[in-house]
Amino acid sequence: xxxxxxxxxxxxxxxxxxxxxxxxxxxxxxxxxxxxxxxxxxxxxxxxxxxxxxxxxxxxxxxxxxxxxxxxxxxxxxxxxxxxxxxxxxxxxxxxxxxxxxxxxxxxxxxxxxxxxxxxxxxxxxxxxxxx
Amino acid sequence: xxxxxxxxxxxxxxxxxxxxxxxxxxxxxxxxxxxxxxxxxxxxxxxxxxxxxxxxxxxxxxxxxxxxxxxxxxxxxxxxxxxxxxxxxxxxxxxxxxxxxxxxxxxxxxxxxxxxxxxxxxxxxxxxxxxxxxxxxxxxxxxxxxxx
Numbered sequence: 192x193x194x195x196x197x198x199x200x201x202x203x204x205x206x207x208x209x210x211x212x213x214x215x216x217x218x219x220x221x222x223x224x225x226x227x228x229x230x231x232x233x234x235x236x237x238x239x240x241x242x243x244x245x246x247x248x249x250x251x252x253x254x255x256x257x258x259x260x261x262x263x264x265x266x267x268x269x270x271x272x273x274x275x276x277x278x279x280x281x282x283x284x285x286x287x288x289x290x291x292x293x294x295x296x297x298x299x300x301x302x303x304x305x306x307x308x309x310x311x312x313x314x315x316x317x318x319x320x321x322x323x
Numbered sequence: 324x325x326x327x328x329x330x331x332x333x334x335x336x337x338x339x340x341x342x343x344x345x346x347x348x349x350x351x352x353x354x355x356x357x358x359x360x361x362x363x364x365x366x367x368x369x370x371x372x373x374x375x376x377x378x379x380x381x382x383x384x385x386x387x388x389x390x391x392x393x394x395x396x397x398x399x400x401x402x403x404x405x406x407x408x409x410x411x412x413x414x415x416x417x418x419x420x421x422x423x424x425x426x427x428x429x430x431x432x433x434x435x436x437x438x439x440x441x442x443x444x445x446x447x448x449x450x451x452x453x454x455x456x457x458x459x460x461x462x463x464x465x466x467x468x469x470x471x
Contacts, residue, residue, distance in 0.1 A: 222419050229412045244467055248389060250382040257378075270372070277365035284358060288337055309372060316376040323379070 217279065224276040231268045238262060257320035270313040278306040350442055353450045357414050360407040367404050398468040405464040410457035417449035 212220075238256070239247045246252060256262050282302040286295060336343075344355055377388040391397070420426050426445040433440075 218422075222422075225412075225415050226419070232408070240467070248393070250378070250385050253378055253385070273365075273368050277361070277368060280361045281365060284362070288341070289335075309369060312376065313372045316372070316379055319379040 221276060221279050221283075224272045224279075228269065228272040228276055231265055231272060234265050235269055238265075254320060254323055257317065257323070263317055263321060266317055267314065270310055270317075274306045274309045274313075278302040278309075348442070349447060349450060350439075353414055353417075353453070356410060357418070360411040363407050364404065364411060367407075401468060402461050402464045406457045406461040409460040410453050413453035413456045414450065417446070417453065420449075421446065 241247075242252070257266075279302070282298055285298045285302075341355075341358070344352060347355060374388060374392065377384045417426070426443075426449065427441050428443050428445070429440075431440050
């Protein structure tokens, strides 16, 4: 196969695979979500520790937290950032273990679906608890 | 008609090879810990999202779920989570720098005994700092949870 036809062949693979994000872009998202998660989780833990640990787990205290809009935004940010970072991490591990187009597609679909499911479930808790 | 040969997968160790640290060096151990702590933290996070969702079912549901987790074993598990998250964060920051080429040093001619130039004191220090920070965070968590 000469160079020109090889380039055409590679181009057609790109065209048929419909690449939405390049791996380098996904890796940047992975790093940004990881660093951002460190900051918001630190805020989450600090807000737990402003009162004695046992008191921070009391029902009324938690409900009061869920009614604080700033804290709600922190919780939602944690939920989204860790879900994206965590499920992309699982995707990376699974793609390292095995490589083929069907496997890659299956792993991508399962991890993105799980990520959306977890974010939806956690957001439901935040919304319902905010209304209690 | 001759069958098309499937590519051999005899050299594929899969998860078994991944979980076997016996041939690992420093960087590989930290890679292994990064993966293990990442998977462990995701499992914890899913459990934590489920645990906190019980609050929408009222105080009785919340209190009864807390009884399951607020035990000595529950607290020890939380200390593991604190250690894993601290190591994962600190080592992750080292990896981001490494990916950007920071801390790798300059390339050199490979001479006997062929020590990898990339595994220099900066990388080793980063791994040690991650481990020490994890131990310190676990100690702090132990003090808070067990009130020592």
